[in-house]
Amino acid sequence: MRAAPINPADLNQIEGKYPVRFPLPATPGFEGAGVVVDAGGNGTTIPAGTLVILPHNLGTWREAVAVKASELVAVPPEIDPVHAALLKINPMTAWRLLHDYVDLKKGDWLIQNAANSAAGRAVTQIARELGHKTVNVIRRAELIDELRSEGGDVVLVDSEKLRDEVKSATNGAPIPLGLNAVGGESALRLANCLAPGSTLVTFGAMSLQPLKIPNGLLIFKGLRFRGIWINKWYDSASKEERMEAFRPLFEMAKRGLLKTKVEKAYPLTEAKAAVAHAAQGKRSGKIIFEFE
Ligand SMILES: NC(=O)c1ccc[n+]([C@@H]2O[C@H](COP(=O)([O-])OP(=O)(O)OC[C@H]3O[C@@H](n4cnc5c(N)ncnc54)[C@H](OP(=O)(O)O)[C@@H]3O)[C@@H](O)[C@H]2O)c1
Structure with a gap:
């Protein structure tokens, strides 16, 4: 993993106020980006070294995770990991709100x-x-x-x-x-x-x-x-529909747009302080985890 934000939905989920409840012990985090370190198995199309956006249902507040290549979205090289880590939920929701x-x-x-x-x-x-x-x-x-x-x-x-x-x-x-x-x-x-x-x-x-x-x-x-609940949109969209929807977001991101403001990045070892910080109102931007 390279970066993962703490969004309001993550806090709601931890509080038990969200309709998705993973069996405990569970890892929170609905979005994030990481780099493929090993592409094993057959038929994978995403080579090691590629920056990817993760699916929403595996818990992104972690250092590493094994995930099916078909569930990853490869990010164009012009976009940095923090920028990419915050494209999947808010910008995609904004896109859907303006189109659907x-x-x-x-x-x-x-x-x-x-x-x-x-x-x-x-x-x-x-x-x-x-x-x-x-x-x-x-x-x-x-x-x-x-x-x-x-x-x-x-x-x-x-x-x-x-x-x-x-x-x-x-x-x-x-x-x-x-x-x-x-x-x-x-x-x-x-x-x-x-x-x-x-x-x-x-x-x-x-x-x-x-x-x-x-x-x-x-x-x-x-x-x-x-x-609208964007998780539901992701669950029902085909891989092609997801890719198609990311295309205009990536085009905007390459031009420096859709860059979510970040107030502070924490290491995962300071998760408790990070979550408390994210729960405060009147922030200048997101609280995120950044990983080495
Ligand atoms: N349905 C979906 O699929 C979906 C997708 C994306 C986001 N969301 C939801 O959209 C909302 C915004 O998410 P985000 O990640 O963009 O948030 P964010 O960047 O963390 O910002 C939180 C926003 O909420 C405002 N706020 C906080 N407490 C408030 C209160 N009591 N009354 C009025 N405004 C308040 C904040 O205003 P101040 O800066 O003045 O504190 C700020 O504008 C969240 O509820 C999130 O769960 C839903």
């Missing part, structure tokens, strides 16, 4: 909360590539300039005034897609910014608060409420 729910055209708007998260930043960058415009909702005003400089068209701090502020920042343009990683009141405020018939896709619940949908949003506004 609403037929967005160039110039269409979308709105998202937790916009400074790894997933949110990937959404902003991919949306820009595709010609869509983003309203990025955050909870810390000090990040406004940073997110604008990364391509966010509109960046706003979440508040009761959100709907009016969005309306004025977008000149009242209809917003057909909302992306919710927070839940609770924040999700509702996003839904209230959407045009009739639009879709709110929930993929995270950082506030741990349930989504309470007022009847009127369903009856009078005809909003659709959907959800």
